[in-house]
Amino acid sequence: MTHALGIDIGGTGIKGAVVDTITGELVSERKKIATPKSGKPDAIVKVVVEIIAELGGIAPDMPVGVCFPAIVRNGKTMSAANISDEWIGLEAEKLFEKALGRDIHFVNDADAAGVAEVRYGAAKGVPGLVLLTTLGTGIGSALIYNGTLVPNSELGHLLIGGRDAEKGASFAAKERRRLSWAAWAKRLQRYYSHLEMLFSPDLILVGGGVSKSHEKFLPLLKLNAPIIPAKLRNNAGILGAAALAVKE
Ligand code: BGC
Numbered sequence: 001m002t003h004a005l006g007i008d009i010g011g012t013g014i015k016g017a018v019v020d021t022i023t024g025e026l027v028s029e030r031k032k033i034a035t036p037k038s039g040k041p042d043a044i045v046k047v048v049v050e051i052i053a054e055l056g057g058i059a060p061d062m063p064v065g066v067c068f069p070a071i072v073r074n075g076k077t078m079s080a081a082n083i084s085d086e087w088i089g090l091e092a093e094k095l096f097e098k099a100l101g102r103d104i105h106f107v108n109d110a111d112a113a114g115v116a117e118v119r120y121g122a123a124k125g126v127p128g129l130v131l132l133t134t135l136g137t138g139i140g141s142a143l144i145y146n147g148t149l150v151p152n153s154e155l156g157h158l159l160i161g162g163r164d165a166e167k168g169a170s171f172a173a174k175e176r177r178r179l180s181w182a183a184w185a186k187r188l189q190r191y192y193s194h195l196e197m198l199f200s201p202d203l204i205l206v207g208g209g210v211s212k213s214h215e216k217f218l219p220l221l222k223l224n225a226p227i228i229p230a231k232l233r234n235n236a237g238i239l240g241a242a243a244l245a246v247k248e
Contacts, residue, residue: 003027004063004245005055007048008109008237011035011069011082011137011172014044015234016051018058019242024120026235028055039084041092045099052100064104065241066096067112069138071152075106081157081166082137105245110134111151112240113207113230114142118149119243121231128202131155131195132230136208139166139191143199155195165191171210185220192223205230 007016014035018028031054036043048066052058068087071078075093080086093106107115114132117123123130123144134140139156142149156166167173169191174184192204206218207230214229221227232239 001061001063001246004065004242005052005058006112006238006240006242006245007051007064007066008112008241009035009044009048009066009068010109010237011039014047014051015238016048016055017235017238018055018062019239021243021246024116024232024239024243026238030235030238031055035083039080039082040086041084041090041095044083045095048096049099060102063242063245064096064100064102065107065112065243065245066093066104067107067109067237067241068092069109069140071154072106072108072111073152079154105241107241107244108140108152109237110140110142110153110156110207111149112244113140113232113236114144114149114240115243116232116236116240117142117205117207117230118144118147120239121236122205122228123147123203126203129199130203130205131199131201132205132207133192133195134208134230134236135169135171135188135206135210137170137172139170140208158191158194158198160191160194165194171208174210181216182220185217188217189221192221192227196223196225201225203228207233207236209234
């Protein structure tokens, strides 16, 4: 089976589509429903079930991958930065498996995006260390060395000036504080310089919805490594989750 369903659970929206995991193309419509305000497990599972219904259902043997904005270890969610605390320590993979009546693959959202960029996007065939960051409600990160993912890097929570990096430098922080592109870029400069000092990456990718406006802020950053927009934008999570579901 080369087609798989990818579901991307985010702080603001939950998206899903069927993917051809060989080509990395969506082969169904992409459905999106707003993330329930409570961010609680049952409410989110319900939305995922709704998305599958809106897609007209899926074949019983179709692999399903779900990505989520938290640390995921052996199917368990271990953190909850922008979602309900009820996820901490939850057997999330099992919860979805019960609701959907099938095995699924459950993974961190930025890690899924990283895998997608390696398979189908801007990190394909890139040797050395690639650092993907997603700038959205939070800051997600994926570390990829010679095509292999080092999971759960959580670099959005580095302390910059004694403060959680994503609180000051995510896209949500830009919106919240109505920062200009230049003012936001100053915060990003500090963040990415710190990342560079720690990891010396060969390539930095910037994903998340705002990466479509990359020309407004990426040219303002001065770093040693090239810093470029991720290729798969808003579909990266869906694509990576689907790809990982098939690999399982
Ligand atoms: C979470 C990460 C997630 C990122 C992007 C952070 O707040 O801790 O697990 O990847 O947001 O959604």
